[in-house]
Amino acid sequence: MSSSGSDDDVPLAKTNGHASQARAAAPGLSIRHGPVEDGTMDSNHGPNGLAKRKSRSSIKSVNYKAESDSDDDAPLAKRQKSQHQVLSDSEDEPIAKSKLPPPAKNTSVIHKANGNQSQGAKLAQVRADVEKAAAKEAKAIRAEERQKKPTPKKPVKDEDESDDEPLAKPKKRLSNGVAPAAKRKSTAVKAEADSESDVPLVKKAKKATPAGKAQAAAPAKKSSTPVSKKKVKSEEPEDEGEGEEGEEDEELKWWNAPKKEDDTIKWTTLEHNGVLFPPPYQPLPKNVKLYYDGKAVDLHPEAEEVATFFGSMLHQTQHVENPVFQKNFFGDFKEILEKTGGAKDLSGNKVEIKEFSKLDFKAIYEHYKAQSEAKKARSSAEKKAEKAEKDKREEPYRYCKWDGRREKVANIMVEPPGLFRGRGSHPKTGKVKKRVTPEQVTINIGKEAKVPDPPPGHKWKAVQHDNKATWLAMWQENINGNYKYVMLSADSAIKGQADYKKFEKARELKKHIDRIRRDYQKDLKSDVMADRQRATAMYLIDKFALRAGNEKDTENEAETVGCCSLKYEHVTLREPDIVIFDFLGKDSIRFYNEVQVDRQVFKNLKMFKKPPKEAGDDIFDRLNTSQLNKHLSSYMPGLTAKVFRTYNASYTMSKLLQSLEVKKNMTVAEKIKLYNDCNREVAILCNHKRTVGAAHEVQMEKLSERIKGLRYQKWRHKMMMLNLDPKLKKKEGAEFFERDPDMDEEWVLAHQKSLVEAERTKITKKFQKDNEKRAAEGQPPLPEKELKERLQAASELEAMFKKENKTKKVEPEGRSPSIEKLEASIKKLDERIRTLELQSADREGNKEVALGTSKINYIDPRLTVAFSKKFDVPIEKIFSKTLRDKFNWAIMSVGDDANWEF
Incomplete structure (x- = not known):
């Protein structure tokens, strides 16, 4: 952070700044996307054409008022009136009355690349209609709830609504938007991720958010029965050898079970057989060698195995021809060579391997290619026999006993060794993923259950009995130091409950979305820099589905960013209101987008990029994800930035499906096309893009x-x-x-x-x-x-x-x-x-849009089920077998209710 937290709760004019050094390079805009015309951004220039800015120490006594925003070059502190006798575009007016800025409802994605302005205008209209409907519905929900509650003696009304339920706000907020310490306990609620149920205990906060509040607050006529985190137990004694059909029926109704008092307890009894380990390395035949500088070399089996990792994937040119991949592999390969005694020629003489370019893996590649082709050429009988043998070996590990019920396990085998690929432009691509041993694996199991036996000659790292965790086994991988877990499959009850909770939390946001949007629009012109930065970040997250972003150790992790961690060079501004984002997002996938924003947001971003900031500096230097989520939790328990993506996708899809006009003579294919069109609009609004594949x-x-x-x-x-x-x-x-x-x-x-x-x-x-x-x-x-x-x-x-x-x-x-x-x-x-x-x-329409991302992760599956029922479209035409298993709870809970709404 570029400034201390103690200054964030007061206007910038009153903080004690420090003089900054003059810089030789021209500050201001990043010109990575081309030069910016003179005079388009900065109004004050020195004799050299460089933008001038007073040091923080020179403005510490100047008073600031938010209503004067004509100083695009100025920090939040207001300049002396004598400096600004003329206001060029009435920017001192409230943002709602200014003629220049476009209204928020017209915010849209700009498709400059293909000139498709009509699509951008259409999306803008969709966004405007959806936000208008959301505000109206939020008020209606609160009014309905208020009728069911006793009238308070001294009601507090919204500042712009006479009949709305009041939103309790702290009298004074700090830079992170949370009440002072004396009030914090009653207003701040610990933020939790929308998939918290899936997160192992070691990753969770010590104190969990009180459960069920979001569900309890939903309107009675639309909300489903509160979910139980524990499956319903049969009152009769359970026989392990009987009643599989009965157990299945009971499992399918967990969403109707009464809610547990303590939903942090995930299970009472847990039994499983541990994990499988990949088979040991089989050395290459004596006639297959790695060549260095034209000569065959002998390697220790451990080094030879690493050589085969690279040699077996020569056909994957996108990796093996990547300089970063080659450099990382060669660095790790040399370390293993040194550790295992190095390479030797066929006469036993030591060979110094110093240059990657002299390595020849072709013989290794041809060996594995021949093995692959021979495997494909086997008869069906041979393939079936091998599959039967594999199934027999894996069967004991595929299921566990979770509270006495048979639940499927998702990943039963420890990840095999190999070369790390990563996604996008990951800086560690090509590094060696080491073989995981039982001594690195921690087992989580019930106290009364038999601990699974480790492989002969080995032992587990540890055995624990944590019934608040949902994982069965855990280990730490060597590339990024991340923990890997053996979890239940996506169609298990515990995963279904996590999905249910995520979507119910998004539904709960319906009640508060209008107030949240109203507040951050107001705070876009806040006197306090931290509040203004927070409001700007919330605008970007809400309007353009940016991920919040987390603080990273850039030396050990990929340098990916989100909204709160945007750097100076990631944002380029183009007058009057175009913002260009260009950064590595989740999984190191490049995020590039040109968007049109409210004029005030444009001014704020321009201000956040002011000198002395330069490349490498944070745009939001007074905001982080924790502070943002803490502020959001003051509106609604458990509300985080993640919930906005789920809410916006599901709510938008709901409104689009409601507006569909399906004719009686339409075929199933035509109806599916309408559904996919709606899904596509949601995916575009949520920036779910993909690269057009070569195929x-x-x-x-x-x-x-x-x-x-x-x-x-x-x-x-x-x-x-x-x-x-x-x-x-x-x-x-x-x-x-x-x-x-x-x-x-x-x-x-x-x-x-x-x-x-x-x-x-x-x-x-x-x-x-x-x-x-x-x-x-x-x-x-x-x-x-x-x-x-x-x-x-x-x-x-x-x-x-x-x-x-x-x-x-x-x-x-x-x-x-x-x-x-x-x-x-x-x-x-x-x-x-x-x-x-x-x-x-x-x-063709989906070639640059990832429909699966929104359909699987962000659109409430009950909307799809309701669409299927309403328009008589077989659910298997929209959900694959895997998704039908994953969302079985949605299919069963909606039933024949074709009018279910998000």
């Missing part, structure tokens, strides 16, 4: 060919109709029987050839499967003569196409062909074509 164009081309092939089939069916009844040409018109212009003779011949080859491949694979089945049953294989007879069908198809091309006629196919049957077939082909065209449009 996208290939996939789109294949899809286009499939559509074209169906149109060709449709044309052939029409020609069959004409063959049955030549009079149809006059009745339907010649155009009805014409082939599409893009299906020329060259394409037709190539397509016919591909159909013949596809038929041959199909017949050959069927023949091979039949032989595998016969071999498994102990029967002799079918003779090759049988295959030749079967392939005759493909030859007949080829001959038929040749005849059609010659005679320009298509013979009717099938049994007892008729006009009616052919018309029915054409209708089915039209439906298939329409379905594929919708898929094609969907894929």
Whole structure:
């Protein structure tokens, strides 16, 4: 932090600053995206054209009032009136009355890259409508709740509402927006992440947030029954060998169970068999070697294993050709070489490995490539046998007994050693992930349960009985020092309860969102710098779904940032109100976006970048994530910046689905397209972007060919109709029987050839499967003569196409062909074509948008279930089997309620 916390609770004008040194470089904007025209940003310039700014010590006696904002170059302290006789654009007016700044409702994403201004305007309108509806609904919810409560003797009214429930506010706030110490206990609530149930105890705060308050405050007619963190126990004695179906039924109803008094207790009894470890390293054959400077070298097995990590992935050029990946790997490889005695030539002489460029891994790569191809070429029987053996080995570890119930475990095996990839531009990509031993693993299990045996010759690091934690085993990896956990699977009750809690907390935010937005809009012009920074950060998090960002040890972690940890160089300003964000976000994925903001937000960011700040300095130097979440918790227990992403995604999706116009004659594919369109808008609003994959164009081309092939089939069916009844040409018109212009003779011949080859491949694979089945049953294989007879069908198809091309006629196919049957077939082909065209449009629209991120993590799954019920769309068309298992609680709790609302 650039300033002490003691100064944050007073106006900047009254703080004791220190004189700053003059800098030779021109301060102000980052010009990484191009130069900024003179005069666009700073109004005061010195003789050299550099922006001038008084040192903090020179302004300590100047009074400040927030209503004068014409000093874009000035810090929060107000300049002397004599310095500013003329106000250029009435910036001293309240922000709501100023003509220049666009209103908050018009904030939108700007799509400069593709010139798609209409999409930006559309998103702006969506955002405006949603925020207006949210404010109206929040007031309605509070009014409804107030009717159910006894009227207080001395009600306190909102400053702009006569009928709203009062929001208790501390009389005085510090820089982090929390009440003074005397009041803090009654107003500040410990902030918790929306997925806290999934977080192991070692990561949690000692004191948990009181549970259930968010659910209890939700409107009675919309909120679901409060969730229990513990599954309902049967009153009858439980027999381990019986009642799996009964247990399943009981498990599916945990959301209807009465709420526990202490929801920090996650389980009463816990039994499991520990974790599996990857198999030991199998040394390379003697004829497969690593080469250095053209010579084969022998390595200690530990060093050889590390060499195979790199050699086996030569085909992954995005990694092995990355200089950072190569540097990190080579550094770790040399350390292991030194530790294990180094490399030796075939004569036993020591070889100094000094240069990465002289290493040759091709022989290792060819060895593993041959192994992979041989594995793929195995028969189905061999593959099934191996799978059966693997399943038998893993079965004892796949399930645990959680409060007497059988629950599936997500990751049963300790991560194998290898090379760390990371995502995006991770600085540690290529480093060696060391093999984890049992001595590094801590087991968490019930006191009465049998502790699983470690592998022979080993022992566990520790065994504990923490019933407030949801993990079964834990170890620390060597790359980033992060803890890894064995957890229950996504479809387990404990994970479902965590999801339920997350979405219920977002629903609770509905009651407070209008007040929060009103307050931070007001604080955008606060006299206190810390409050102004906090309000600006909240604006960015709410409007543009920026992650809050956490403080990091940049020497040991990837230099990723979020809103609160933005640096000077991450934000570029372009007059009058465009902000360009460019930084590494979560998982080291580059976040680049140009957005239009309120004029006051633009001024604030400009102020936060003022000299003496330069590259490397924090934009929000008086704010961190903890302070922001502490402030948010004063509005609602457990409210954190994370909740805004879930709320905005779910609430926006809810309003978009409510506005859908679904016609009665719409197909299921068309309805799914409408759903995906809504999901896409949410994903864009939440900045869920992805890089267009290299395979996208290939996939789109294949899809286009499939559509074209169906149109060709449709044309052939029409020609069959004409063959049955030549009079149809006059009745339907010649155009009805014409082939599409893009299906020329060259394409037709190539397509016919591909159909013949596809038929041959199909017949050959069927023949091979039949032989595998016969071999498994102990029967002799079918003779090759049988295959030749079967392939005759493909030859007949080829001959038929040749005849059609010659005679320009298509013979009717099938049994007892008729006009009616052919018309029915054409209708089915039209439906298939329409379905594929919708898929094609969907894929093209989604090529830069990650629909899965919003659908899985941020949109309340009950909205999808309600959509499915309301418009008669099978849920399996939207949720995969994995998601149906994960969100089974949502499917069951919504039931047939097609009108469920977020």
